[in-house]
Amino acid sequence: MKYYSYFPGCCMHEETPMYDSSARAVAKALDVELIELDDWNCCGSTPYTVVDELAAFCCCARNLALAEKRGFDLVAACSDCYLILSRTNQHFQHYPEIRAKITEALAAGGLEYHGTVRVRHILDVFANDISSDEIKSRVKVDLSNLKVAPYYGCQVVRPAPSFDDLENPQSLDRLTESLGAKVVPYPLKARCCGGSLILSEDEIVLGLIRKLLENAQANSADLIVTVCPFCQVNLDAYQGAVNRRFKTNFHIPVLFFTQLMGIAFGIDRKTLGLHHNIVSADKILKTLVKV
Amino acid sequence: MVTAKVHGVNDFIQEISAMPGGEKINLCIQCGTCSASCPNANKMDYTPRELIALARAGMRDEVLSSNTMWLCLSCYLCTVRCPRGIVPTYIMHALEHLSMRHYRTRPRVRTARLYRLFSDTVHAFGMIPRLGCMMAYFLQTNPLKALRMIRPALGLLTHGRMPIKAHKLEPEPMKQLKAILDKAEAMGGL
Known part of the structure; x- marks a missing residue:
């Protein structure tokens, strides 16, 4: 059994409950214990950093301080949470003035942080802490007819070098292959989906989403798997808007990689939250997946 | 160059260099790798x-009134490619921050409103309830634009992905978070 502190992030209560439920189910199947951090708060994301950087760091530092008490690696499922928490850690270690200010602010809430928590992304955990043989041994369903485009997005691999290449990452490719599915080339795999600017600059962001969908289709992908809630929402919930705006006809299901893992492990549809996916994967899974 | 004379050339660059991540701005050799890597470069002023x-x-006004930094997606492609180790993404964040202070009452771009709304919401609830946030944002900016968002929003709603009831932090942890954030804000930033 491997133990981790788990930081779900706001998206899991809002747009992507299926990421949360599938991640927990897959973890259980792999003897990984994801212990949710008690009383965690929002990471503040990029917007808070822009408005008040110190407050944004303190927002994250509270979560880091809570995780430090428990002592395990802190695992985030959302790439933005992962980046913002890691960034707080880095600034805490590199800038003594920032460290002093964060320490003072945390004290106002009766907390202290010493900078010892290691922040991880859940892709890193499933792709690197679990061996591919172990993954293969859990696979019960044949995915060999399924062509998958592995989509990383930006913030899981950048800016700081961590567990994968900055521009041409491979961990999700390897993991998808271990599940028995076919991985198609996906040159835009680490390009940005536009994130929350879909609300303020939708014209521009719809164009970015279109490129990502086009690239997957051009490489004959049956579906896209992703590791970030923002990517999933943009590619899934706004796929219809892209079709209307550009007169295209995309119908590409966008699953979380943990949902695909769950399908391979034979976990039931409801637990994996496949009914939450807006572009339904049912037809493709019915025709291409043999139980 | 008028702006440079009014504000002084070094003031602005010093202001940026003093912000974390902005230190290396003077190392720029103008190679353009950042612009070539940016997905939104062609939409920027x-x-x-x-x-x-x-x-x-030192052209402070030109910089702070432009849309450039507000179209930064924080994808960090420029950052990992810069041959001088500059972090253009952090410079964009720093400029967004300065622009927000500069145009406090009337932000030039919608993204500034969105960011302010998100951070106020975190301060108030410890979370970001999407439905309320989206409605507040469109009311503040352009309610008509909300019409274009109705279909994606309905898609999320009907697939159980946009709870009506806001998820908030419990009172005790919220009190703790608020104490920390109030203290941080009282310190007046970095």
């Missing part, structure tokens, strides 16, 4: 390379 050049020339 000035490309990231041009923006850095303007900042170094």
Whole structure:
């Protein structure tokens, strides 16, 4: 059994409950214990950093301080949470003035942080802490007819070098292959989906989403798997808007990689939250997946 | 160059260099790798390379009133490619921050409103309830634009992905978070 502190992030209560439920189910199947951090708060994301950087760091530092008490690696499922928490850690270690200010602010809430928590992304955990043989041994369903485009997005691999290449990452490719599915080339795999600017600059962001969908289709992908809630929402919930705006006809299901893992492990549809996916994967899974 | 004379060339660049991540702005060799890597460079008033050049020339108003930094997606592609180890993404964040202070009452771009709303919401609830946030944002900016968002929003709603009831932090942890954030804000930033 491997133990981790788990930081779900706001998206899991809002747009992507299926990421949360599938991640927990897959973890259980792999003897990984994801212990949710008690009383965690929002990471503040990029917007808070822009408005008040110190407050944004303190927002994250509270979560880091809570995780430090428990002592395990802190695992985030959302790439933005992962980046913002890691960034707080880095600034805490590199800038003594920032460290002093964060320490003072945390004290106002009766907390202290010493900078010892290691922040991880859940892709890193499933792709690197679990061996591919172990993954293969859990696979019960044949995915060999399924062509998958592995989509990383930006913030899981950048800016700081961590567990994968900055521009041409491979961990999700390897993991998808271990599940028995076919991985198609996906040159835009680490390009940005536009994130929350879909609300303020939708014209521009719809164009970015279109490129990502086009690239997957051009490489004959049956579906896209992703590791970030923002990517999933943009590619899934706004796929219809892209079709209307550009007169295209995309119908590409966008699953979380943990949902695909769950399908391979034979976990039931409801637990994996496949009914939450807006572009339904049912037809493709019915025709291409043999139980 | 009028701006440079009014504000002084070095003031602006020093202001940026003093912010974490902005230190290396003076190392820029104007190679344009950042602009070539940016997914939104063609939509910007000035490309990231041009923006850095303007900042170094002390052209504060031109820089802070441009849309450039507000179209930064924080994808960090420029950052990992910069041959001088500059972090253009952090410079964009720093410029967004300065622009927000500069145009406090009337932000020039919608993204500034969105960011302010998100951070106020975190301060108030410890979370970001999406439905309320989206409605507040469109009411503040352009309610008509909300019409274009109705279909994606309904898609999320009907697939159980946009709870009506806001998820909030419990009272005790919220009190703790608020104490920390109030203290941080009282310190007046970095």
